[in-house]
Amino acid sequence: MLRIQRLTKQIPGGPKVLDQVSFEAQPGDFIAIKGSSGSGKSMLLKCLSLQENWTEGSYYFDGTDVFKQGIMAKRKVRQQVAYLEEKPFLFPTKTGLKNVIIGSVSQTPAWRRWTGMIRNDDYMGAMEMIEKRGLIDKAHQKASTLSGGERQRMAVARALVHGAKVIAADEPVTGLDPHTADQVLSDLKALCRDQGVIVIAVLSQGDWAERFADRIIGLNAGKLVLDVKGRRLTEREKQLL
Numbered sequence: 001m002l003r004i005q006r007l008t009k010q011i012p013g014g015p016k017v018l019d020q021v022s023f024e025a026q027p028g029d030f031i032a033i034k035g036s037s038g039s040g041k042s043m044l045l046k047c048l049s050l051q052e053n054w055t056e057g058s059y060y061f062d063g064t065d066v067f068k069q070g071i072m073a074k075r076k077v078r079q080q081v082a083y084l085e086e087k088p089f090l091f092p093t094k095t096g097l098k099n100v101i102i103g104s105v106s107q108t109p110a111w112r113r114w115t116g117m118i119r120n121d122d123y124m125g126a127m128e129m130i131e132k133r134g135l136i137d138k139a140h141q142k143a144s145t146l147s148g149g150e151r152q153r154m155a156v157a158r159a160l161v162h163g164a165k166v167i168a169a170d171e172p173v174t175g176l177d178p179h180t181a182d183q184v185l186s187d188l189k190a191l192c193r194d195q196g197v198i199v200i201a202v203l204s205q206g207d208w209a210e211r212f213a214d215r216i217i218g219l220n221a222g223k224l225v226l227d228v229k230g231r232r233l234t235e236r237e238k239q240l241l
């Protein structure tokens with residue numbers, strides 16, 4: 001479904017922040033990314049969602065060689081690989097529902113966001129997705145009043161409504177209390193299991209990666225130094241990060 005080969009990102013006139021990173025992911029995978037500060041975790045997610053240009057490398061998405069196929073293939077990746085920042089942006093004065101309908105900058109065309117046009121189907125689809133995320137009683141609440149965990153889950157609902165097949169979540173549980181963090185990650189895990197969504201999440205703190213991910217990828221100074229499936233990291237492996 002998603003395969004990256006030798007992804008390299010060089011900041012113009014600056015350092016190489018990703019260096020020959022390769023891995024692949026299949027529907028239903030929950031992959032955690034770990035690594036120390038500055039190791040390139042956020043940059044990896046931004047490159048996966050094409051928020052950042054690549055310096056080198058090949059990207060195969062859903063059977064397509066993205067960089068050989070041109071603009072339509074890139075548009076598909078931008079729509080289907082949703083990048084969620086640590087604190088996803090929601091229009092604060094609009095309701096959760098309206099935010100979900102409008103969509104994020106990378107997934108929804110500008111004209112749609114500015115006109116805010118809503119079809120009946122959009123409304124029903126958004127409400128259904130919000131309900132599935134357990135937020136039905138928050139749908140009509142202004143986004144500025146949602147808690148950190150509710151914002152995360154609302155942003156996931158928004159991404160899915162607009163066609164996301166991959167959720168690239170950057171520190172989705174940082175700053176959340178343990179109960180809320182558990183809820184956010186359980187929700188993401190259910191998406192993998194029930195809908196075949198791929199989740200690639202930076203989970204650098206605590207043991208969230210070990211508890212929720214099927215696989216842990218480790219970065220150190222932009223290089224992939226670990227790719228461990230179905231088990232906890234050993235002490236020696238932790239020291240590589």
Ligand SMILES: Nc1ncnc2c1ncn2[C@@H]1O[C@H](COP(=O)(O)OP(=O)(O)OP(=O)(O)O)[C@@H](O)[C@H]1O
Nearest residue numbers: 011014017035036037038039040041042043044204
């Ligand atoms: N636009 C940029 N210009 C220059 N350097 C950049 C730019 N974006 C990222 N970097 C550098 O690339 C490196 C990797 O950044 P990245 O944000 O991916 O790290 P990270 O592993 O997510 O760190 P943290 O855990 O602190 O968020 C860092 O050294 C950062 O300073």
